[in-house]
Amino acid sequence: MTIEHNVDSSQLTTFRTRGAVAEQLYHLETVDDVVEFARYVAPQRRQWLVLGGGSNMLLVHSVECAARVEITDRRIIEETASRVILRLGAGLHWHSCVEWAVANGWAGIEAMALIPGTVGAAPIQNIGAYGQQLSDVCRWVEGVDVYSGRTVTLAAQDCHFGYRDSVFKRERKGNFIITAIGVELEKRTDARVAYDELARRLTTRDTVTISDIFETVVTLRRGKLPPDDIGSAGSFFKNPVVELHRAAQLAERYPDMPRYQQNGAVKLSAGWLIEQCGYKGIRRGDAGVYDRHALVLVNYGTARGEDILRLAAEIKAAVHERFGVELEEEVIIV
Numbered sequence: 001m002t003i004e005h006n007v008d009s010s011q012l013t014t015f016r017t018r019g020a021v022a023e024q025l026y027h028l029e030t031v032d033d034v035v036e037f038a039r040y041v042a043p044q045r046r047q048w049l050v051l052g053g054g055s056n057m058l059l060v061h062s063v064e065c066a067a068r069v070e071i072t073d074r075r076i077i078e079e080t081a082s083r084v085i086l087r088l089g090a091g092l093h094w095h096s097c098v099e100w101a102v103a104n105g106w107a108g109i110e111a112m113a114l115i116p117g118t119v120g121a122a123p124i125q126n127i128g129a130y131g132q133q134l135s136d137v138c139r140w141v142e143g144v145d146v147y148s149g150r151t152v153t154l155a156a157q158d159c160h161f162g163y164r165d166s167v168f169k170r171e172r173k174g175n176f177i178i179t180a181i182g183v184e185l186e187k188r189t190d191a192r193v194a195y196d197e198l199a200r201r202l203t204t205r206d207t208v209t210i211s212d213i214f215e216t217v218v219t220l221r222r223g224k225l226p227p228d229d230i231g232s233a234g235s236f237f238k239n240p241v242v243e244l245h246r247a248a249q250l251a252e253r254y255p256d257m258p259r260y261q262q263n264g265a266v267k268l269s270a271g272w273l274i275e276q277c278g279y280k281g282i283r284r285g286d287a288g289v290y291d292r293h294a295l296v297l298v299n300y301g302t303a304r305g306e307d308i309l310r311l312a313a314e315i316k317a318a319v320h321e322r323f324g325v326e327l328e329e330e331v332i333i334v
């Protein structure tokens, strides 16, 4: 375990906002390091947090203590003629695991290419994109319970995965440090296209492979998301889910409004709502809304955490006033 001191927030998150520091940053390279941190370091600190790649986090205030899990082993645990079960260390880059799977013809995560961040953070908000989500393939999550200092394996059903949600945002928030996950993938190269935008791009092909999906997603994402020199955390808000009758009222007034049926409710497009309020591409100093994607708030250089937070509050108020819909942050505000 190594420790760095006074690390600036611009180096801790992909938003690269300024004005906050982590007084100590612990690098945890083994499960023993995580156990030691949970037993002897975390209980002594007023405040501590676990950080992955910082791609879903906005640091507004300084933190006394942060820890990064840097366990990067990956292996095949079980293999049959049709399936493979993988154990992936929490410190691996998620995208490198997607590349590994696609290269070996293991299907199930190819549409989640280029989601930034680490494997350890993937279960927290049940990452997902283009019709796939982690909960489709996740079999278990391993970690250290900070109260007992013991290693624990949670079966997928105990993770209570939902849309950008899991037990790690609720009962196990701030008291469980993930060290590895288990995923089960299918051995097949033909792909099921579960997302309209992908299907439209791939209509000319007779058969679609998981490599086709992977490459199409990479191209689509590169066209939509800000380049690396602009700070962001991807989608800042979740897509709001409203009751059927509320969606019907809105659809009457706004017939073009995108809406998707979901388990007896309706999911709306947060990006569309924000765009309708005139926020796409606006800028308040160095805090702004990306001009190609209204759901992505950006830092053009020197924005501080509170500048982004102020802009987010302004957007939430505008969407609420016009549509009566409450936006909820997807990004974790610290």
Ligand SMILES: Cc1cc2nc3c(=O)[nH]c(=O)nc-3n(C[C@H](O)[C@H](O)[C@H](O)COP(=O)(O)OP(=O)(O)OC[C@H]3O[C@@H](n4cnc5c(N)ncnc54)[C@H](O)[C@@H]3O)c2cc1C
Residues within 6 Å of the ligand: 014, 049, 050, 051, 052, 053, 054, 055, 056, 057, 069, 090, 115, 116, 117, 118, 119, 120, 121, 122, 124, 125, 126, 127, 128, 129, 176, 177, 178, 179, 225, 226, 232, 233, 234, 235, 332
């Ligand atoms: C350009 C861009 C595009 C994105 N696109 C998508 C997308 O399509 N779909 C999607 O779902 N997300 C997307 N995201 C969000 C982000 O990539 C995911 O939420 C990702 O899982 C965050 O990983 P991270 O390692 O950066 O986590 P961080 O941002 O560092 O942390 C996120 C949360 O996880 C916790 N955490 C991290 N590691 C651990 C651990 N080992 N144990 C316990 N808790 C931990 C942190 O405490 C924090 O609460 C995008 C982000 C960006 C910047």
